[in-house]
Amino acid sequence: MARERSTNRTAALKLWLKSGRTMKLGEIADELSVSAALIRKWKFLDKWDEVPENRRRGGQPGNKNSVGNAGGSGAPIGNDYALKHGYYAKYIPEAVMQIVEEIQESDPDPLDMIWNHIIVLEAMLLHGQKITHVSDRDDMTKELKKKRSGKHGTETEYEIQFAHDKFANASKTNVLMMREFRSSMKQFLSMAPENDERRKKLELMDVQIAQAKLKMENAKKDDKKSDAEEWTESLKQVAERRKAMGKET
Structure with a gap:
C-alpha cells in the first residue's frame, strides 16, 4: 500500500510557486519546520522546475486523451501503470524490476x-x-x-x-x-x-x-x-x- 503524500510536500511546492519560483529552499524549510535537505529532495523528485505555469488541472481544451473514460478519480479500472510501471514492466527483465521496486520502496534521498x-x-x-x-x-x-x-x-x-x-x-x-x-x-x-x-x-x-x-x-x-x-x-x-x-x- 502506497504511503500517503506528505501535506508539507505539497505545501512546499505551493510556497515556491507562489513566490514566483524565487523563494529559497532554506526559507521554505524554516516555514514548514523541516530540513532544507528534505525540501531539496522534494524539489528533485517532483521536478519543480518542470511544473508549467498557469496550467489548470485536468484535460486541456481540445485534449481527447480521456475519451472513453467514464471519469472519476484516478485512472480507469484495470490500469496497472502505477503498480507495474507501464511499458517498463513489459520490456525490462523481471530481476531488474524487482530492484527498481526495492529502491522505490526504500524512498532513497537523491543525494x-x-x-x-x-x-x-x-x-x-x-x-x-x-x-x-x-x-x-x-x-x-x-x-x-x-x-x-x-x-x-x-x-x-x-x-x-x-x-x-x-x-x-x-x-x-x-x-x-x-x-x-x-x-x-x-x-x-x-x-x-x-x-x-x-x-x-x-x-x-x-x-x-x-x-x-x-x-x-x-x-x-x-x-x-x-x-x-x-x-x-x-x-x-x-x-x-x-x-x-x-x-x-
Missing part, C-alpha cells in the same frame, strides 16, 4: 543515490588499475581464440595483445570512467549542503584518482622514452655495422 554512484565508480576505477595494469613494454597477453580439428590436424588461433595495445585500451576506459566520475562529483557538490561531511571525502577521492591518473601518464611517458631510446640504439648499431663493413672492403 545519497548520487553519493553511492560515486563510491561505486571509485571502486571500479581503483579495481580496474589492477586488472589493466601493464608491467612493462614486454608485457604481452596470449589467449586462445579458436581451436578446431581438421583432416590435416588441429587448427589453433590465438589473440595476442602487446603492451601498447593493452595500455591504449586501459587508457580509453579510464578516460570514460573519469568523465563519469567528475560529472557525478559536480552534481553532488551542486546539491550537497556546505556542512555535508562527504565533501571532505570527495576531496580525498579526488586526490586518489589524480594520483592514479598521474601514475598512468608517467608510465606512458616512460614507454615513449623507452621506444625512443630503442630506436636511437638501433640506428647506432646500423651505423656501426656499416662502418665495420667499410673497413673490411
